[in-house]
Amino acid sequence: MKLLVLSLTALLFLASSGLSAQAVEGKKPLVLFFSYSGNSQAIAKLIAQKTGGDLVEIEPVKAYPKDYNDCVDQAKEELNRSDRPEVKTDPARLAGHDAIILVHPNWWGTLPMPVATFLEKADFSGKTVFLVTTHGGGGTGRSQKDLSKLAKEATVKDTLAIYGKGDNTLASDLDKWLAKNGLTS
Numbered sequence: 158m159k160l161l162v163l164s165l166t167a168l169l170f171l172a173s174s175g176l177s178a179q180a181v182e183g184k185k186p187l188v189l190f191f192s193y194s195g196n197s198q199a200i201a202k203l204i205a206q207k208t209g210g211d212l213v214e215i216e217p218v219k220a221y222p223k224d225y226n227d228c229v230d231q232a233k234e235e236l237n238r239s240d241r242p243e244v245k246t247d248p249a250r251l252a253g254h255d256a257i258i259l260v261h262p263n264w265w266g267t268l269p270m271p272v273a274t275f276l277e278k279a280d281f282s283g284k285t286v287f288l289v290t291t292h293g294g295g296g297t298g299r300s301q302k303d304l305s306k307l308a309k310e311a312t313v314k315d316t317l318a319i320y321g322k323g324d325n326t327l328a329s330d331l332d333k334w335l336a337k338n339g340l341t342s
């Protein structure tokens with residue numbers, strides 16, 4: 158009974174305060190991802206399922222070459238030139254979310270350059286970013302440091318490194334990491 162009264166009071170408060178659904182939505186994380194060969198995408202989808210968060214892809218305007226080696230070479234040149242390849246994704250997609258979980262592959266020891274483009278464009282003030290890096294043996298590399306430089310207003314929290322697409326402990330590793338960071342109830 159007490160609970161019912163409390164819930165009704167909360168509802169009445171929300172209705173009378175004019176707080177929009179978006180303010181309440183702010184509690185849901187945004188799962189932002191970039192992926193070339195699918196590992197980071199699959200993990201981002203799993204995280205969105207586990208947290209109830211919204212899923213948004215950072216999509217480059219110009220797709221990377223299908224040939225893996227060509228992609229590796231292009232990515233190296235982009236990093237060396239500090240390129241900022243154009244992205245289709247609207248930076249305003251962050252609105253209404255306090256917690257952002259960024260899932261990306263390690264490219265040459267850091268974030269892929271289209272991720273850098275997005276991070277510089279978007280407004281991260283008041284946002285907390287949790288980083289998940291998939292990799293081929295190099296772990297998270299310089300990603301967290303570079304993220305802090307690119308998204309200056311963001312509070313950067315815990316980083317999780319996943320080898321490839323993860324192994325049979327992936328689901329429980331994610332559960333533990335999400336719970337530790339208060340991203341699941």
Ligand SMILES: Cc1cc2nc3c(=O)[nH]c(=O)nc-3n(C[C@H](O)[C@H](O)[C@H](O)COP(=O)(O)O)c2cc1C
Nearest residue numbers: 192193194195196197262263265266291293294295
């Ligand atoms: C352009 C490119 C550069 C890469 N550089 C690294 C690296 O420096 N260190 C590393 O551990 N893995 C590296 N990898 C491997 C990827 O990080 C790894 O396969 C990742 O899980 C791929 O994620 P995705 O399937 O979401 O694209 C690289 C892969 C590509 C395509």
